[in-house]
Amino acid sequence: MRIRVAVDAMGGDYMPDCNVDGALKAISETEDVEVTLVGKEEQILPLLEGKEYPKDRLKILNASETILTGESPVSAIQRKKDSSMVVGLKLLSDGQADAFISAGSTGALLVGGQTIAGRIPGIKRSPLAVLLPTTKGTSVILDAGANVDAKPENLVQFAVMGSLYAKEVLKIEDPSVGLVNIGTEEEKGNELTRTTFPLLKECPDIRFIGNAEARDIPFGAADVYVCEAFTGNVVLKMYEGVAKALLSQIKETLMSSLRGKIGGAIIKPSLSGLKKRFDSSENGGAPMLGLKGLVIKAHGNSTADQIRNAILQCIDFTRSDMKTKITEKLGR
Amino acid sequence: MRIRVAVDAMGGDYMPDCNVDGALKAISETEDVEVTLVGKEEQILPLLEGKEYPKDRLKILNASETILTGESPVSAIQRKKDSSMVVGLKLLSDGQADAFISAGSTGALLVGGQTIAGRIPGIKRSPLAVLLPTTKGTSVILDAGANVDAKPENLVQFAVMGSLYAKEVLKIEDPSVGLVNIGTEEEKGNELTRTTFPLLKECPDIRFIGNAEARDIPFGAADVYVCEAFTGNVVLKMYEGVAKALLSQIKETLMSSLRGKIGGAIIKPSLSGLKKRFDSSENGGAPMLGLKGLVIKAHGNSTADQIRNAILQCIDFTRSDMKTKITEKLGR
Incomplete structure (x- = not known):
């Protein structure tokens, strides 16, 4: 076909x-x-x-x-x-x-x-699923679209759809699902995450591994990250912003000394691929699920x-x- | 005294x-x-x-x-x-x-x-004010503590206290205040940010410069960033996580080739200060205001x-x- x-x-x-x-x-x-x-x-x-x-x-x-x-x-x-x-x-x-x-x-x-x-x-709501580069490979975060102020039942649907996407399209076997949160314990977070946690835990269609703290996201703590869109957008844009800021600071630091300039010229080819890999915009596109x-x-x-x-x-x-x-x- | x-x-x-x-x-x-x-x-x-x-x-x-x-x-x-x-x-x-x-x-x-x-x-609520390293210097974000599900009037108080802290303690003259959001236009965001925006705009005690997108935070878009604690924690932990992941990937990439190893050895002293600067834990401590x-x-x-x-x-x-x-x- x-x-x-x-x-x-x-x-x-x-x-x-x-x-x-x-x-x-x-x-x-x-x-x-x-x-x-x-x-x-x-x-x-x-x-x-x-x-x-x-x-x-x-x-x-x-x-x-x-x-x-x-x-x-x-x-x-x-x-x-x-x-x-x-x-x-x-x-x-x-x-x-x-x-x-x-x-x-x-x-x-x-x-x-x-x-x-x-x-x-x-x-009930259609989330935008965006790929995230991690030190382990690729994870997917959803919603990174427009569903701000989403409800717990929306997040459960996001989790199921995100798992299917990871498995069927990204070919990740038995993908793990993490709830983006500000602590690992079940009772941590805001009203939305506290209410969503038990629903995800009981959901038979996903492999829920609990809360995922933002700091572990770049290290691929889960294959699928679930959140409402405000948080999803903050995560994505922090990814972009911190990586850009850090790389620009590295460049500036290296250019400020002769030693740095020489070293920088030597490592440039090794790092150009890395910059691309950490730029989530390099991926083709994000599907609405x-x-x-x-x-x-x-x-x-x-x-x-x-x-x-x-x-x-x-x-x-x-x-x-x-x-x-x-x-x-x-x-x- | x-x-x-x-x-x-x-x-x-x-x-x-x-x-x-x-x-x-x-x-x-x-x-x-x-x-x-x-x-x-x-x-x-x-x-x-x-x-x-x-x-x-x-x-x-x-x-x-x-x-x-x-x-x-x-x-x-x-x-x-x-x-x-x-x-x-x-x-x-x-x-x-x-x-x-x-x-x-x-x-x-x-x-x-x-x-x-x-x-x-x-x-009404006491926020934790955390210093953030930026490419321009230092900004402060609050709340990065426990006030998740905060209300618009709480965020306005955070903005006023954050401004005073920036001015009186950090010695930033006429500090600018940005509302952490997922778009720059006034109507962007979730219910909380949409309701808070006009209140901040009318507040006579701060210099409000509008919404601050997460991607601009590391570049010092504002001196004071205001948000409820869930977002504040995600911002802080993404900062930490992305910087760590990127630096570890740079190291790994350099160590994988002879050329990278040589270049890495040359640039190491230039970069050690930078790593410290981008680690928000290097700051002394965060006050509750x-x-x-x-x-x-x-x-x-x-x-x-x-x-x-x-x-x-x-x-x-x-x-x-x-x-x-x-x-x-x-x-x-």
Whole structure:
């Protein structure tokens, strides 16, 4: 089965160029995927001119509007009916695409994903599952999307969906689940974590290992970290901020002495890969879990390679049939 | 005026040795301070044997019990009346000490600080203010203590007290205040931050600069960061965790090649200071703000130097008369 991926050509910092290039890269690498670029035809067509590619696996669907990152998500999705995001999500809900990828407004995509693509019946909230680099490999944290002030029962659903994602797509065997908290003991935390803990403990569909303290997250204390979105966003952004600040300080310290400059020049090649590995934006994209179709949020500053990664990621995700598996566990 | 500091001799990973040594260091450096070591006399006395120090500025107050870190804070404070922590806090509430420092159970100290030392009338909750290293210098985050599920009016008090602390003790002129949030726009965040934002905006006693995203915290986006304690703890522990994980990965990467080993040996001296700077535990201690007396939480793994720092810190704090200044702004 060929996977049909709709790509928001107008989302992200380097649109439409990187989005178009990413699509070209993906379809040239495997015959298993076909892409529909959704967006302003007059901007997309010139980028394809003179390029060789399998024409039957790259389509363009014109959409005259673009949702900007500053706009209010709810009203943007409601008003801009002919935006690349709304048109792309409709392809998904109409069954004409298996997946939709956007590097555009996260807020609008989260709203549009739930309202246009729609949740699987029984799923109360759809979390954004983001991959985190750790010293052991990769973990996944959810929700890192919009479900702030989530309820305990939402977090339990996140845990089940996150476990399925880790197992079926990331191929982590028997993934462990940790509740992001500020202490390891059961009674630690705020009202939400204290109420959620016993529910996770009793949940038969996950391997719950208890609370995970933030300081252990970068060391891969669990495969799946569960939290509401405020905490998830703080964790992700601290990851980004501390790593960047530390690396910039290292650079500055080294450049301030001749000895440092010499040493720095020697170690530079060893460290360049590391910097990339600790930058969570390097991953292809983050899926919204629990929707009827696959919606992937690509990082706002996605390059062509990252868009390509996000497209190829849709193949495994769709073939692992997450929708059926989530429905079996949580659907009604 | 000589500042009278009570030190919990039985708190912390290296007690009582480091606590006693830290006290000796502090009193040998300045005549402005006198210390009462509170704890088990039979363990403290042998450590002082044969040492030369100004005897009139170092006392021992026997306390037969010790509160352990695993104990339930509330019941420990209630039951262990003769613990070093309870006895030390009573010195403070009786006016026989100006400050109390403990590297012991954070939870117990936070409970004991509020119930034994007591809050300034008008202060609803007492936050723990922790210093954060940034690329620009030092910022302070509060609450990083126990006030999870705090209310908007609590956060406003935290902001006012944090500003006073930054100005009067850290000597930051006209300190800026940021609300820790997951986006910069006013309407971003969870119910707590959305309700708190307008209150901070209207507060005449602070220079509020809006929301501070977690990723900008390590770059010193604000001098004072305000949040409830769950978020504060996640920020602090991510700081610690990411920095540690990244540095360990750098080391591992360098050690895996000859080139890396050579470069690593050359840069080692430049980087050792940096590692220390990014470790927030290097700071002396964190004050609880809004109490009638000064209560300082020293890091659990405090060395003698850190205990010394915490003791010396009490001089500036007490002389700046924070209590009067907080009472002027928030007391009733």
